[in-house]
Amino acid sequence: MxxxxxxxxxxxxxxxxxxxxxxxxxxxxxxxxxxxxxxxxxxxxxxxxxxxxxxxxxxxxxxxxxxxxxxxxxxxxxxxxxxxxxATQPFSSEVIDTARKEGPAYGHGDDGKGKTVVLDYSSPNIAKPIAFHHIRSTVIGHCLANLYRALGWKVEGINYLGDWGKQFGLVAVGFQEYGDPARKEEVGHLIEVYVKANKRAEAEPAFDERAREFFRRMEANDAEALSLWQQFRETSIRDFERIYSRLGIRFEHIEGESRYQGKMEPVIEEISQKVGVKESKGALVVDLPYAEGEPPVMLKKNDGSTLYATRDLAAATDRYERFQFDKALYVVAKDQQLHFKQFFLVLQKMGKPWADRLVHTYFGRVQGMSTRRGEVVLLDDVLDQAKELARKKVQENIEKGRIQTDNPEELSEQIGLGSIVFGDLRHNRTSDYAFDWEEVVSFEGHTGPYVQYAHARTCNVIRKGGGAPASFDGALLTLPEEQALLRVLARLPVVVREAAEQYEPSLVARLMLDLAAAYNRYFTAGNQERDKRILVEGNDALRAARLALTDATRVTLASGLTLLGIPTPENM
Structure with a gap:
């Protein structure tokens, strides 16, 4: 490249x-x-x-x-x-030629050749649904994986499932009380069971103790307990994979906290020797200097069961041994900053030379997406609603003659996905943002459908023009709108690198907005002045140059949207 x-x-x-x-x-x-x-x-x-x-x-x-x-x-x-x-030349030809020659790989590079990055993202809990609040970790992590792959890194994407802990005790004893054996492979039923069991455990200490006892049986490798847990785990993963498939997401590894069951004692022993441990209220904690009021790093509860901090320490060591990573990113909400600060500090105190390669790639919250009763909003439901809203807009535009499509159902799904994913990624990763249905599905403004529409428009212009030309004269592209557009096109390779370095997908999203706006200004200028039309009449050389510029815009929009994990419809 x-x-x-x-x-x-x-x-x-x-x-x-x-x-x-x-x-x-x-x-x-x-x-x-x-x-x-x-x-x-x-x-x-x-x-x-x-x-x-x-x-x-x-x-x-x-x-x-x-x-x-x-x-x-x-x-x-x-x-x-x-x-x-x-200068107009050779700059104009260089930008267009580079984009068209590299095609879907435009903006990519080999900066990361020979390097490996581990990405821990999405990470839902087993026996619970993927809720809308998982959207940020999921789509930010997916975009970062795409960016690193595009730059030549070997990406080891890990969906690190919450598949171990007392909640499985709750599901198990809840299933004994409320479950229907004929529905044990329905994730919706497992969720119903968990909700009932959780409420009962809060009100009834004896029931909560039954759940704790079941988890202790799991940690003791009790065959019956582990068999039931395995069934619940497989049911959940099947449902998760259906949603990931819808989002176009594929993980290199689907693992969970359970991977480290039975492997934590050596880690605890190493911490004991190199850092020190002590007892606190019956629990085993890492002996570190803690600020006033700062909770300690707990390795074992007072009943001897382990915690996710212990498993995270074991997982980090295991991942380095397996992948010899140059960088490891944890795409986890910013309210976990203390956990990661402490977790990284323990690894440093243990003398791990790779501890400084770990990065908590944190993100802000999504506000304004909750039900009146405070119930969890499911990601699947949000995607369905986005598709439904998109379908209405698609139908309106078909009736007005603005959209021609052979498959309105597929187009509605593409626009719905684009609206939700872009609606998240256009915001700074570390900032909170307010979710607004009217805004995210609009065909105008700072939205996914707006950028998707610009891509479809370039495809439509090229079709009307009889296809993209094989050769063109870049010296003819002298209009201010053309030169402004070329400068935005040229930025993609730079922005891809900046986005990867800063772990900031919004840089790519904003470039796509700039590009869509620059192309729309160019297109509109042609509607206002005949000699500025892309498909100008009576001047074949100028028409070819403008079609080549449109083709380079199409390539750049498609490359950027694909990096963001967003579909690129050719008709809208």
Whole structure:
């Protein structure tokens, strides 16, 4: 895969400035910033040079601008800034050719070749439904996995199920009391049983103790208890996989806390030797200095059963032994920050040389998505409702002649999924956001359907134009709308790297919004002025150039949406 067009020009500008100043290019490149669009595309400020050169910054800038010559860049001074603007050619052809040549891999790279990243994401609990609050871990994790794969990393995506603990005791004893054996493979029935058992356990200590006793039997490898647990686990996983399939998500590994059953004593022994342990209210805790009021890292409860902190410590060690990872991301809500801070600290105190490769990739909450009675909102129900709302909009547009599709059902599903996934990923990962049905499914504004519609529009223009041309003259793309669009297209390879480095899918989502808006402005300009039409009449060369630009836009929208995990309909 080629170096991005923007990166090549940035490097060439830095090298030319460095040569004129007699310093290494590595000193200059970090100082190259985006320019004020009125003055160019790249900018270098000369204030830091004033003291050494004993000259005013504008004079330094003027002298540098005269000395710097870079093919394809128009260099000029504006006050203390040395600005560079991409010349119409070869920039226009380079951007379009790169996107069209790389196709679905546009924006990808080999930065991570030979490296491995472990991604722990989604991670629902067995015998409970995948609720809407799982959406953030699931889609953020999926997008990050896509980004790292696109950059050449080997991705080990792990759906680390909550499949061990007292809740299985609750399901088991609840099933004994309320379950229908004929429905033991229905996840909905298991949920009903769990809800009843949980309520009873809160009100009846003896029933709660029965659940604890069942879990102790599981930890003691009781065959009957483990057999029942295995049945519940398989039932849940089948239901989970149906929803993941709908979202287009595939994990390299579906594992759970149960994997570490019987493997925790060596970890506890190692912590005891290297860090220290102590007893606290009958429980075994890691002997660390704790802040006032800070809960300790518990390794065992007072009844001897283990906790998820113990299993996380065992899992981290196991994952490094299996994958020799260069990075391990835990895509888990920000309210677990203390847990991960303590968990990473224990590994550091244990002397694990890879402990600094672990990252808690936390995210904010979704607000405004709950029922009046405070019941859990199921992810499946949200996807169904999104599809239904999309179906109404699709039908309206079919009746008005705005949409032509042979499969309105499939299109409604694609738009529904796009609205929910994009509605999440466009927000900063670490921020809370308010869910708004009217907003997420709109065909206008900062939404998934808006970007999907832009992609479908490019496909439609290319069809009407008789297909994308094999060759074109980029020098003809001189309209301000065309040059603005080209600059957005060129950003994808840079943004993909930034999004992976910052664990921030919203950077890609926002670029897609910028791209959709830039293309729509270009398309609309053609509706207002005939000579700006993409399918301009009477000028075959100009028509070919504009179709090639449209094709590069189609490729870039498809690549970005696919990285986000969003379908790319060709008719809308």
């Amino acid at each position: 080629s170096t991005s067009v923007l990166s090549r020009y940035r490097t060439a500008f830095a090298e030319a400035l460095a040569q004129a100043l007699g310093v290494p290019a590595s000193e200059i490149e970090p100082q190259i910033k985006p320019a004020d669009p009125a003055h160019g595309d790249l900018s270098f400020v000369t204030f830091p040079l004033a003291k050494a050169q004993k000259k005013a910054p504008p004079a330094i800038a003027s002298s540098l601008a005269s000395a710097v010559k870079v093919p394809g860049l128009e260099v000029a001074a504006t006050g203390p800034y040395v600005n560079a603007r991409f």
